Amino acid sequence: AQSVTQLGSHVSVSEGALVLLRCNYSSSVPPYLFWYVQYPNQGLQLLLKYTTGATLVKGINGFEAEFKKSETSFHLTKPSAHMSDAAEYFCAVSVSSNSGYALNFGKGTSLLVTP
């Protein structure tokens, strides 16, 4: 079964520092991979996704992720953290069933940004 594992349930960075949130997937077929962000008391918002083509994917708010097949990874990065980046981040893989696709999510990583 296709799944994702997010390493680190909590990550803390200083404002202006590099953000690195890790996600590894397991899939026997080329995966569709997603990163979502959830701000307090809100739903999930798409940051970026990988379907096909270029392995470096750029998203909103300065985030990007690189699909590395050899490492089965899809880590999320941002060069310089901002206080407003504090949120919960979810990696997800699109999983096929008889009726179509749906998302399987990781457990999430809570990002804390300190002044």
Place this chain on the structure above:
Amino acid sequence: ETGVTQTPRHLVMGMTNKKSLKCEQHLGHNAMYWYKQSAKKPLELMFVYSLEERVENNSVPSRFSPECPNSSHLFLHLHTLQPEDSALYLCASSQDRGGGNTIYFGEGSWLTVV
């Protein structure tokens, strides 16, 4: 972003009550979903509707009953719930069930069962 709207945002109900959560999407999508988000657990897919037909039910207890009267509206009817059902319930939609499609989420309904 008001593409997917959920009401109510907060609901407190007793274990013997009957209540409903409502979801409306304004994106012209053909697929709609209910997810459950509990503390310290991954988001759980509950139900999937495609073109108003329920196509997936992921072993959800019968005390949760979904309804999709048209492609824009999705309900989750709740009855005789348990305290462990307290969670954030997220409605979502997508153009169709294609693998690369973006799934758009509402802001969720916080449910507390007392």
